[in-house]
Amino acid sequence: MTSSAPPAPRAPRLVELWSLREDTTVRTAADDAGTGLVSTLWEDIKLPMADPVVHRALERMTYGPVSLDNVLPGFSGPASPGDPRRAALRSTLEAVGHAVIRTLATGDGTQQLSVVPMVREARFAPRRPAPDATHRLSRFATLRVGTGDMLLESPLSAHRVLLHTPQAMWLVSCYVRPASVRETARLLDVPLEVVRTAVGYLEAAGMLVPGTGGPGPLSFAEDRDPALEHWSPRELMLHNRSRPGLHDEPLDPARAEPAPEPDGPGEPRPAAGAPLALPVPDLDRVLATDPRLTTALEARRSVRADDGLPLSLAQLGELLFRSARARPAAGRPYPSVGSVYPLELYVTVTGSGELPRGSYHYDPAAHALHPLGSPPSLVDALLGEAGATAGLSAEPPVLISMTARFRRIGAAYPGLAYSALLKEVGALQQTLYLVSTAMGIGPCALAFGDTATSARAFGLDWRAESGVGEFVLAALPGGGPLTEHDRIGTRYP
Numbered sequence: 142m143t144s145s146a147p148p149a150p151r152a153p154r155l156v157e158l159w160s161l162r163e164d165t166t167v168r169t170a171a172d173d174a175g176t177g178l179v180s181t182l183w184e185d186i187k188l189p190m191a192d193p194v195v196h197r198a199l200e201r202m203t204y205g206p207v208s209l210d211n212v213l214p215g216f217s218g219p220a221s222p223g224d225p226r227r228a229a230l231r232s233t234l235e236a237v238g239h240a241v242i243r244t245l246a247t248g249d250g251t252q253q254l255s256v257v258p259m260v261r262e263a264r265f266a267p268r269r270p271a272p273d274a275t276h277r278l279s280r281f282a283t284l285r286v287g288t289g290d291m292l293l294e295s296p297l298s299a300h301r302v303l304l305h306t307p308q309a310m311w312l313v314s315c316y317v318r319p320a321s322v323r324e325t326a327r328l329l330d331v332p333l334e335v336v337r338t339a340v341g342y343l344e345a346a347g348m349l350v351p352g353t354g355g356p357g358p359l360s361f362a363e364d365r366d367p368a369l370e371h372w373s374p375r376e377l378m379l380h381n382r383s384r385p386g387l388h389d390e391p392l393d394p395a396r397a398e399p400a401p402e403p404d405g406p407g408e409p410r411p412a413a414g415a416p417l418a419l420p421v422p423d424l425d426r427v428l429a430t431d432p433r434l435t436t437a438l439e440a441r442r443s444v445r446a447d448d449g450l451p452l453s454l455a456q457l458g459e460l461l462f463r464s465a466r467a468r469p470a471a472g473r474p475y476p477s478v479g480s481v482y483p484l485e486l487y488v489t490v491t492g493s494g495e496l497p498r499g500s501y502h503y504d505p506a507a508h509a510l511h512p513l514g515s516p517p518s519l520v521d522a523l524l525g526e527a528g529a530t531a532g533l534s535a536e537p538p539v540l541i542s543m544t545a546r547f548r549r550i551g552a553a554y555p556g557l558a559y560s561a562l563l564k565e566v567g568a569l570q571q572t573l574y575l576v577s578t579a580m581g582i583g584p585c586a587l588a589f590g591d592t593a594t595s596a597r598a599f600g601l602d603w604r605a606e607s608g609v610g611e612f613v614l615a616a617l618p619g620g621g622p623l624t625e626h627d628r629i630g631t632r633y634p
């Protein structure tokens with residue numbers, strides 16, 4: 142009897158699987174059986190598919206991740222020149238690379254991570270790093286919960302990575318600090334080749350960045366890139382995701398839900414006292430006496446007056462009516478994306494004028510102020526913070542706080558809602574600047590207000606309605622409405 146040694150256990154390795162994005166379809170072109178039509182999110186691509194293996198492979202990829210070795214034996218093995226079937230499949234996969242999801246699975250079939258292309262330009266070309274190559278997570282990479290997976294994404298990447306298992310997350314977590322492939326393999330007690338493959342995927346997806354310059358302190362290109370120096374990861378991601386072109390998240394308002402009615406669920410009105418009707422200006426008088434647009438534009442500037450005076454009720458009424466009221470027919474003097482009007486105005490005054498000290502909610506339809514009965518300490522805090530932000534040594538006579546009812550705009554414009562409402566703040570601020578300049582009132586926009594203070598002062602749940610813009614105003618000693626006699630540059634040289 143001859144005894145033979147048991148076969149050596151094969152080292153665990155990662156299997157590469159291929160699939161197509163769910164929004165991709167594959168069919169044979171109607172006019173030519175040798176041509177295939179691949180429809181992606183972005184376009185229809187006609188491709189030669191004379192060899193049925195190409196069509197079969199793509200079709201299998203529409204059902205989910207598949208090892209292409211099962212479709213074309215030897216596909217992932219070493220390249221053998223002159224193999225036309227393999228070359229045809231490879232070139233087809235390259236042509237539709239922006240629709241191809243690449244998945245790494247362990248030998249038992251468990252999918253570990255997937256790299257999903259997000260844009261037409263996405264091309265994925267993983268390489269296996271050397272055992273001593275050192276990487277770190279990109280400082281722009283963020284990890285969040287997706288649908289059933291952890292989602293690793295970066296505003297600098299054309300791909301997102303789905304981490305399907307705790308093991309994949311452990312691997313990623315090893316790279317919070319620079320680590321070599323060899324160190325990671327040792328730490329996780331995983332074969333070196335497994336880590337090389339996975340790190341190659343994460344590097345090609347832009348989530349891990351390679352270090353250069355060792356031994357000694359390593360250097361990472363993204364840390365030295367002047368274009369990235371002043372971007373915080375949060376701001377770059379918000380910027381990236383609030384405009385189309387660099388990701389695949391829906392931004393198309395046509396696909397969005399209609400905006401909910403104002404004051405629907407999640408939009409509680411703050412508790413208000415008896416409303417105070419504001420004076421309505423005579424627009425014929427305003428038209429007859431107002432300076433020309435160019436005069437107001439040329440005179441506009443930010444005024445930070447320590448000796449600023451309270452606005453009279455007539456002035457406050459005129460300013461709000463001309464800048465922010467809801468017109469009976471439609472619209473307001475400032476524009477709003479989709480006519481959604483997510484902004485609400487709150488007026489806080491010092492009490493040195495006709496209005497008692499406190500905060501008021503402006504009702505743009507009734508052109509009225511609702512006293513909020515805010516605790517005096519919060520009114521003090523609002524005015525104190527605004528004065529400091531404007532660089533004043535006293536409280537500003539009037540603070541206008543703009544809040545946004547996120548539900549109103551978020552439902553109608555998913556993805557771009559936040560950037561759209563900030564643009565709206567800018568449009569309203571410029572309207573306030575120009576009207577107050579024409580009226581001879583000193584205006585100044587502020588960079589920020591305290592979210593917690595305003596939410597508490599106005600009785601709001603900041604998650605549903607939060608401060609997004611602040612503006613201070615003061616009547617000016619010796620000031621009066623700007624007229625055509627105030628030639629450009631004479632009042633404010």
Ligand SMILES: Cc1cc2nc3c(=O)[nH]c(=O)nc-3n(C[C@H](O)[C@H](O)[C@H](O)COP(=O)(O)O)c2cc1C
Nearest residue numbers: 441442443444445530531532570585586587588589
């Ligand atoms: C979005 C924005 C935020 C601002 N934040 C502040 C601020 O926090 N404090 C301040 O005193 N001025 C602030 N300003 C006013 C600017 O400092 C001012 O517009 C700039 O210096 C140009 O001067 P001008 O407005 O007189 O032309 C802000 C202006 C804008 C548009």
